[in-house]
Amino acid sequence: MREGDVVADRYRLVRTLVGGATGEVWLARDAVLGRDVVVKRPGPKYAGRAGAALLRAEARALAKFEHPHVVTLYDAVFTGPAEDPVSWLVMAYVPGGGLAGRTPLPPWEAARLCAQVAGALEALHAKEIVHCDIKPGNILLDHDGTAKLADFGAAYRLHGSGTITPNGPLFHTPGYAAPEVLLGAPEPASDVYSLGVTLHALITGRSPGRAGAERRRGALARETGPLRTLVKRMLHPNPAERPSLAEVRTGLEPPCGTRIDADPARRRGRRALTLVAVAPVPALALAAVIFLWQPGILWEPGGTPRASIGDQRSADPCALADPGVVTRFGTTKLDPYYGDFDRCDVTVQPPNQEQVDVELQLLGPADDAPAGPVRDLHGFRVVAEAQEGQECHREIRLPATGGGGTVDVSVKQRPPRAPLCAIADAAVEHATGVLHRGPLARRRLRRPGNSLIHRDACTLLGASVLRTSLGSAPRPEPRFGHWGCDWSGAGRLGVRLLFDQGDPQDGRGGRPTRLAGRPAFVWPDEGDGCETDVVHRTFWFHGDQKVESLDLTVTGDVPSAERCVQSARLAEAAAKAVQAQQAHG
Known part of the structure; x- marks a missing residue:
């Protein structure tokens, strides 16, 4: 195939993303919907019926579920004669590319991405499927910093219902595969192992090699700093001793409402942290950077805000809301079902007045000029608009370095009798404090499959x-x-x-x-x-x-x-x- 060729009278090939004997991946343009997509077909090594069977198997694995951290399958196309078919998968285009070969990531950022992948693997395992090939190259990064799990060509079905891949050697990547995968017996805990090796690779920036041996497990764990305890458990040679994906995700996600304090006297009893000393300099005191490790993620107290919305579909707007900060205005209640999915509300019932609605809504980056005075709060630009009628409005603009985004805060009451802008300012004070401490927490409130x-x-x-x-x-x-x-x-x-x-x-x-x-x-x-x-x-x-x-x-x-x-x-x-x-x- 060449650039400009059209697949199934619809997908025009733009450029090669991956090419080789086992498969080709192209960026293509969907002529019907006018959008960029990725099309994938087997390479010369798996041509004809064998390649079609492989792609059908991968398509079945991808079609089993939808998840915000899995590349979306749009279509499976099979053309040509039955005796020598040409098969393609059509998937969503993830513009950021894979994580392989990138510069080392800070532990908090690697943890954020691997927490997202852990959530995707939980959904996979619930469908009795093991991915079997977790590695940086199979984790793609969307434009907003969202991790997307890709390449289900090695997926394996459990419980005797047959393999997703054809009979034969099990696909895997040396250095990332769990010991039991090398023996041809993958299980859910195998993905936990591979995710642990991937976490190490993202932090250190190099391939870990054969990480299965006990002597290497300890060395890898030490190199991951405050994540070492979790990584060590994930790399245990015995699958039964590895943590569940729920434990992994909880250990990597930032906890809702975590408070970071640089005062050692106020940190008694907290899990952790380490002093990274700097060599002495004449006439200067010793310098040190204090890192805190709590049951969530790595943070640096003070300094530049690490706020990011991250994956839009899993970001929890209710992590920014706290009914307690506005109780002085009336009886309060948190309601996560009061508006759109990108929003969380706190209702305030003042004495002898109509109810006040405090809305916190997540939006994309603002591209317009501020509509009111701008002030700095916890390192963020906050736009404060004057009250207009029944509403007072505030806007928190997140820095572009973290992926950008906006938190829109609106306080409404009909008729307006409560101090709406004072309520808005209290909500903004709390929300910016949460954002200053790190990436926005992921949703913990589970929705049914038909939501x-x-x-x-x-x-x-x-x-x-x-x-x-x-x-x-x-x-x-x-x-x-x-x-x-x-x-x-x-x-x-x-x-x-x-x-x-x-x-x-x-x-x-x-x-x-x-x-x-x-x-x-x-x-x-x-x-x-x-x-x-x-x-x-x-x-x-x-x-x-x-x-x-x-x-x-x-x-x-x-x-x-x-x-x-x-x-x-x-x-x-x-x-x-x-x-x-x-x-x-």
Whole structure:
């Protein structure tokens, strides 16, 4: 294959990413959806039926589940005659490339990435699949610093249900494979071992070689500094002695609400830390840097904030919220189901007043000029806007060095009687303090498999559906976490699809109907748009009924009736797409 060739009349090859006897990986352009993808096919060593069987096996492994830290499989393409087929996998393009060959990472950053991979492996193992080839080259880095696990060509199914790879020698990478993998008997703990070796390699910047021997295990562990105890357990030659992935992830993730203090007298009883002494200099005192190791991650007290949102889909906005910091304004309650998935709310009930809603929402990097005065708080730029009517607004802008991002803080009350901006400032003070201590914690509140939190809004409206309603198929523009998507530039109409959660709609002001077999409401025009909400699922939280819904809005300079017809049509198509994805696992 050459640059410019087209696969399956759709994917135009742009450039080679990986090439060799065992396989080819290309960056390609999807002519239908107008997006970059990665296409992969077997190399000369596995041509024809053997290669097709390999890729089918890998496709089945990838199709078993969706996870924010696993490369997304879009399609499996098989062309040519049955006796000599040409097979391709079509996957999401992860622009940052693999972690192999990079300069050494700080222990806290290596821990953050490996914690994400550990979460992906937990999901894999729940489907009775062992990856069998965890290494830096198979961990890709997205544009926002998210780790994505790739290459399931060596995956192995457990419990006698057959291997994912064909019978024969088990694929593995020397130096990263657990001892039992070398004997052809992989098990879930094998991935724990390989992840431990990978963690070492990311910190030291070099291949660890044959890490299985006991004499090497101790040396590797020492080189990982404050992570040494965990790494040593992960590299134990006996699979039964290795920690579970849940233990690994907990040991690598930053704990919610961790406080770092440089005063030794206030650190009594805490796990750790080490003094890194610097050689004496005449007329100067000895210098030292104090590092703290708590049940989470490595931090440096003071200094530059290490804030980063990291992977958008697993970042926990509720890690920034603390009802306790606003209790002086009334009775408070934390509600993680009050708004979109990128948001967490604290409700405040002042005496004899309407409820106050404190919203903390994660957004991408801000690209506009501040809309108000800017001040420095815990090392962050905080934009303070003046109160307007029923709302006071603050914006925390994260430094680009950590991947960027924005925390939007809005405090609302109707009618406004409480000191809304004082409440906003208290919430911002706490949130910036949390961010200063390190990367944002990952979500601990688990959602069921049918939750919209696991879906990608940009995949729910295909090109044919958009052309039918809009006359063209504009390129999707994902919002934070892909829980929202916009399609603009389609002539006179624009489309916005959002995943929402909160209290059930009472239907007042909307037209009730049913779409895709689900309750739905079509809302009359507000401005130039018509919105249709389709209830996806209903559940209970602390005795209160909650719903998740798909909210689709069509805007444009067309008659109101047409906007609402297209809104309902596209909302139903999106709801059916979710049902189809769930039916296929």
